[in-house]
Amino acid sequence: xxxxxxxxxxxxxNIDIYYGPKLAVKDVSLPIYTNKITAFIGPSGxxxxxxxxxxxxxxxxxxxxxxxxxxxYKGENLYASNIDPVEVRRRIGMVxxxxxxxxxxxxxxxxxxxxxxxxTKKSVLDEIVELSLKQAFIWDEVKGDLKKSGLALSGGQxxxxxxxxxxxxxxxIILMDEPCSALDPIATQRIEELMRELVHNYTIVIVTHxxxxxxxxxxxxxxxxxxxxxxxxxxxxxxxxxxxNQTQKLxxxxxxxxxxxxxxxxxx
Amino acid sequence: xxxxxxxxxxxxxxxxxxxxRQNAGYRWQLFFLGATLVGLVVLVVLLLSILxxxxxxxxxxxxxxxxxxxxxxxxxELSAVELSDILETNLSKGKLQGAFLTLVTGTDIDRGKLGTxxxxxxxxxxxxxxxxxxxxxxxxxxxxxxxxxxxxxSQDVLVNYVNREVVGREVLQNWSLIDSLFxxxxxxxxxxxxxxxxxxSNTLTAAQLDEQKxxxxxxxxxxxxxxxxEFLNEPNSTVASDAGIRGGLIxxxxxxxxTMLFATxxxxxxxxxxxxxxxxxxxxRNAFLKRVNAIIETNIRNLAGVPSIIYGLLGLALFARLLxxxxxxxxxxxxxxxxxxxxxxxxxxxxxxxxxxxxxAQEAIRAVPRSIxxxxxxxxxxxxxxxxxxxxxAAIPGIMTGIILSLSRxxxxxxxxxxxxxxVFLSKDPNGPFQPFTTxxxxxxxxxxxxxxxxxxxxxxxxxxxxxxxxxLNASAIILRQRFSRRLQG
Numbered sequence: 079x080x081x082x083x084x085x086x087x088x089x090x091x092n093i094d095i096y097y098g099p100k101l102a103v104k105d106v107s108l109p110i111y112t113n114k115i116t117a118f119i120g121p122s123g124x125x126x127x128x129x130x131x132x133x134x135x136x137x138x139x140x141x142x143x144x145x146x147x148x149x150x151y152k153g154e155n156l157y158a159s160n161i162d163p164v165e166v167r168r169r170i171g172m173v174x175x176x177x178x179x180x181x182x183x184x185x186x187x188x189x190x191x192x193x194x195x196x197x198t199k200k201s202v203l204d205e206i207v208e209l210s211l212k213q214a215f216i217w218d219e220v221k222g223d224l225k226k227s228g229l230a231l232s233g234g235q236x237x238x239x240x241x242x243x244x245x246x247x248x249x250x251i252i253l254m255d256e257p258c259s260a261l262d263p264i265a266t267q268r269i270e271e272l273m274r275e276l277v278h279n280y281t282i283v284i285v286t287h288x289x290x291x292x293x294x295x296x297x298x299x300x301x302x303x304x305x306x307x308x309x310x311x312x313x314x315x316x317x318x319x320x321x322x323n324q325t326q327k328l329x330x331x332x333x334x335x336x337x338x339x340x341x342x343x344x345x346x
Numbered sequence: 347x348x349x350x351x352x353x354x355x356x357x358x359x360x361x362x363x364x365x366x367r368q369n370a371g372y373r374w375q376l377f378f379l380g381a382t383l384v385g386l387v388v389l390v391v392l393l394l395s396i397l398x399x400x401x402x403x404x405x406x407x408x409x410x411x412x413x414x415x416x417x418x419x420x421x422x423e424l425s426a427v428e429l430s431d432i433l434e435t436n437l438s439k440g441k442l443q444g445a446f447l448t449l450v451t452g453t454d455i456d457r458g459k460l461g462t463x464x465x466x467x468x469x470x471x472x473x474x475x476x477x478x479x480x481x482x483x484x485x486x487x488x489x490x491x492x493x494x495x496x497x498x499x500s501q502d503v504l505v506n507y508v509n510r511e512v513v514g515r516e517v518l519q520n521w522s523l524i525d526s527l528f529x530x531x532x533x534x535x536x537x538x539x540x541x542x543x544x545x546x547s548n549t550l551t552a553a554q555l556d557e558q559k560x561x562x563x564x565x566x567x568x569x570x571x572x573x574x575x576e577f578l579n580e581p582n583s584t585v586a587s588d589a590g591i592r593g594g595l596i597x598x599x600x601x602x603x604x605t606m607l608f609a610t611x612x613x614x615x616x617x618x619x620x621x622x623x624x625x626x627x628x629x630x631r632n633a634f635l636k637r638v639n640a641i642i643e644t645n646i647r648n649l650a651g652v653p654s655i656i657y658g659l660l661g662l663a664l665f666a667r668l669l670x671x672x673x674x675x676x677x678x679x680x681x682x683x684x685x686x687x688x689x690x691x692x693x694x695x696x697x698x699x700x701x702x703x704x705x706x707a708q709e710a711i712r713a714v715p716r717s718i719x720x721x722x723x724x725x726x727x728x729x730x731x732x733x734x735x736x737x738x739x740a741a742i743p744g745i746m747t748g749i750i751l752s753l754s755r756x757x758x759x760x761x762x763x764x765x766x767x768x769x770v771f772l773s774k775d776p777n778g779p780f781q782p783f784t785t786x787x788x789x790x791x792x793x794x795x796x797x798x799x800x801x802x803x804x805x806x807x808x809x810x811x812x813x814x815x816x817x818x819l820n821a822s823a824i825i826l827r828q829r830f831s832r833r834l835q836g
Contacts, residue, residue: 136724139626141625167723171724171725172724174720180736190727191727194731195726243721244725247725
């Protein structure tokens with residue numbers, strides 16, 4: 079279903095995600111459109127972050143985590159045996175829930191990625207750092223003191239620094255795992271503006287707890303929920319994708335009653 | 347409806363009970379304060395008792411008044427030539443030859459060759475005045491001996507030698523600092539009594555008693571610090587007042603440097619592997635490997651608690667005996683055939699502190715926040731890039747803490763070194779890994795075993811040297827650690 083002529087950047091096909099023997103997410107399929115913002119919403123424990131982290135194989139870092147099914151990127155399965163997760167993560171960048179600048183200077187934070195890829199020339203690094211910080215709307219605030227520790231910035235600035243850092247390796251897709259949950263409303267607003275700006279050049283997937291945020295920034299929304307089986311001690315819970323649609327349609331005319339209940343605040 | 351049931355005490359009861367609760371807290375607080383004070387007091391007493399033994403009065407006997415030798419000048423003002431002249435005029439030829447052997451040749455040479463080969467060939471590193479190098483040892487006149495001694499011996503060593511051999515300076519008895527300061531009159535009286543033959547053990551023969559009486563009669567009291575430049579710079583001796591810590595100091599520096607050289611890379615390397623590599627991939631999926639891992643980790647922790655003497659036995663069997671060709675330096679062309687070398691000691695101590703370094707480094711690596719790792723991986727860093735550029739720099743302060751702790755432990759370790767076969771008397775300074783060794787604690791331990799009180803004073807001075815050295819090592823490690831962590835904060 080290619081709406082507005084947008085092309086698919088990622089195609090998630092029937093993935094099940096396990097942590098050890100435990101099923102965490104079952105049978106999720108959805109497309110991610112190029113140069114659009116896709117929001118994942120749903121109650122706590124529904125697996126939205128798990129799906130997000132499986133897109134750039136961050137789940138590989140958790141011992142025992144396993145993904146079954148296919149995630150296609152440019153027609154290639156990211157979980158094929160010949161794919162190196164390091165390459166995947168450089169193409170599909172990630173911004174985390176809690177701002178996590180490295181304990182280094184602002185400059186070194188942004189130059190970290192390019193240096194990993196072997197860029198050593200000072201003039202080139204200078205240019206990358208300036209460009210990335212400008213793209214992340216933080217250049218004007220820090221240009222005077224790039225030697226300052228990234229940890230000395232405010233929470234909102236730290237998060238924008240992390241975004242700049244991600245942009246520096248020129249990814250095509252940026253995954254954001256509740257990027258505003260640790261920020262105040264003003265910092266949140268700045269990040270949202272930044273996302274609307276970045277989406278002209280990047281594809282963005284964002285996990286959010288905040289439904290208003292989903293309506294404000296996203297083009298598409300996927301609603302996840304929890305399924306249970308068994309009782310009390312032996313209860314098994316896993317996440318499923320309930321509904322996926324254009325954001326406006328999902329919020330105004332949800333097809334599933336569960337979606338309607340959630341967005342109207344009746345549960346979750 | 348029944349009256350509302352309350353399980354909480356009423357106001358009066360509550361107040362009373364609150365006071366009891368607070369009092370229980372105060373009692374514990376008092377106990378904690380007491381514990382701290384006891385610790386402090388013990389520490390202060392320990393330091394004072396060491397200082398008390400290090401300084402104090404000594405009774406010194408001199409056979410000749412040094413002023414008559416030096417025309418009234420102080421001994422320390424004389425040049426090496428003047429001092430060797432004193433030796434020449436006051437010692438017999440035999441004693442002068444003895445002085446030559448002690449001061450100049452040392453124990454390195456084959457004394458059998460002294461009568462057959464020219465000195466210049468036998469001792470190529472020495473300075474010889476014209477013609478003397480061609481002579482054999484037995485051909486030297488007293489003037490020749492004095493000349494060579496003056497040319498090859500430092501002034502302060504000569505001062506000591508003249509004091510001992512010519513002046514006949516001998517320390518008869520020593521007193522603690524507190525006695526010296528507050529009981530001086532009693533000490534003076536004691537010396538006078540002894541000069542009259544009172545206060546000696548009745549096991550002395552008449553001849554011994556006479557000798558002691560004469561000695562105390564000519565003795566004078568002087569304030570003495572057992573810790574001095576000479577103490578640091580002199581080798582061990584059978585005479586307490588001449589004994590120095592130099593051999594132990596150099597030995598400790600050698601052993602500790604090599605120990606750290608071996609233990610740090612091995613310990614940190616093992617910790618990185620166990621924390622970063624042995625936890626995922628095949629290790630996470632295979633139950634057997636997981637189990638092996640857990641067993642290894644538990645055993646490293648157990649090894650940290652193994653008594654050090656057991657490491658000594660291991661070191662003796664493994665390094666000093668089994669790996670003799672390595673530890674004696676035979677495979678490097680050094681031929682002394684002994685396994686109780688600096689290398690054996692360092693390897694043993696390295697084994698001893700390895701678990702401590704591994705455990706601390708593991709804790710430090712584990713404490714690096716997940717978010718930093720994720721941030722790095724999320725940028726497309728490989729595992730090694732993440733470990734080397736993020737995890738290790740962040741973990742270095744913690745790793746350094748472990749190294750500092752283990753360093754202190756290794757410096758003070760005595761038992762395993764005794765087992766390996768540490769020397770007590772070294773004829774020359776250790777100058778390489780394949781040399782026999784002694785260390786500060788071993789030297790101190792040996793002195794405390796001697797019957798003479800004077801050696802106890804020397805041991806106290808040795809303890810101060812050991813403590814000072816620990817302090818310097820720890821301080822430099824801490825400064826290093828702080829610099830690392832400051833660099834991290836940007």
